[in-house]
Amino acid sequence: MRQSAVSFETEGLTFEGVVTQPDDGSGPWPGVVICHPHPLHGGNMDNNVVLALALGLAQEGFVTMRFNFRGVGGSQGEHTKGENEYEEVLAALALIRDWPDTNANIGLAGYSFGTSVILGHSELYSETRAIALVSPPFRAVEGTPLKESDLPVLITTGDRDRLVDPEQLDAELASFKNAPEFQLFDGVDHFWYGQEARLVPEVSRFFAEKLK
Numbered sequence: 001m002r003q004s005a006v007s008f009e010t011e012g013l014t015f016e017g018v019v020t021q022p023d024d025g026s027g028p029w030p031g032v033v034i035c036h037p038h039p040l041h042g043g044n045m046d047n048n049v050v051l052a053l054a055l056g057l058a059q060e061g062f063v064t065m066r067f068n069f070r071g072v073g074g075s076q077g078e079h080t081k082g083e084n085e086y087e088e089v090l091a092a093l094a095l096i097r098d099w100p101d102t103n104a105n106i107g108l109a110g111y112s113f114g115t116s117v118i119l120g121h122s123e124l125y126s127e128t129r130a131i132a133l134v135s136p137p138f139r140a141v142e143g144t145p146l147k148e149s150d151l152p153v154l155i156t157t158g159d160r161d162r163l164v165d166p167e168q169l170d171a172e173l174a175s176f177k178n179a180p181e182f183q184l185f186d187g188v189d190h191f192w193y194g195q196e197a198r199l200v201p202e203v204s205r206f207f208a209e210k211l212k
Contacts (some may be wrong), residue, residue, distance in 0.1 A: 017067030022037025158188025
């Protein structure tokens, strides 16, 4: 696979990211933008879950883009608790859509805080064809405008996740217009350390079904 460091701008700020893609020349491929966990708790685009998804999806025939939210690493700006972070997600989606080796089928994935940004901003939904949410906080799921969308959604979490009550989350999914696919992983906590290899195939399968 091939990795390319990229930069992009929105709202007067410059952001850094990495595009990863197959190198067998068989493209164009579907694209997937991946949003990282909480910046104030060490979250960045090289987080274990984000990196596993970025590399694993590229191995399965996707062009992936991971990036640093505002105020993280070399990305400009300051953290806004998810209020304005959707702006860089929109810009990242635009970049991957215009990437020479992608087709029109673009997915969006998030982990933890990254899912909160996705769940909180309906502006993102018209720019993607499928959404995968890894360990989303219940509060973000409870109030999301995504409930009114027809987009296909995958939600994955672990049964030992202290930040997400799986039973509470499962019950909430009935209020979605298009019921999300829900995958519960046994023995997995919020951080997925050592469990990434179980997660990637499920996310890859979902995006293959919806984008290929």
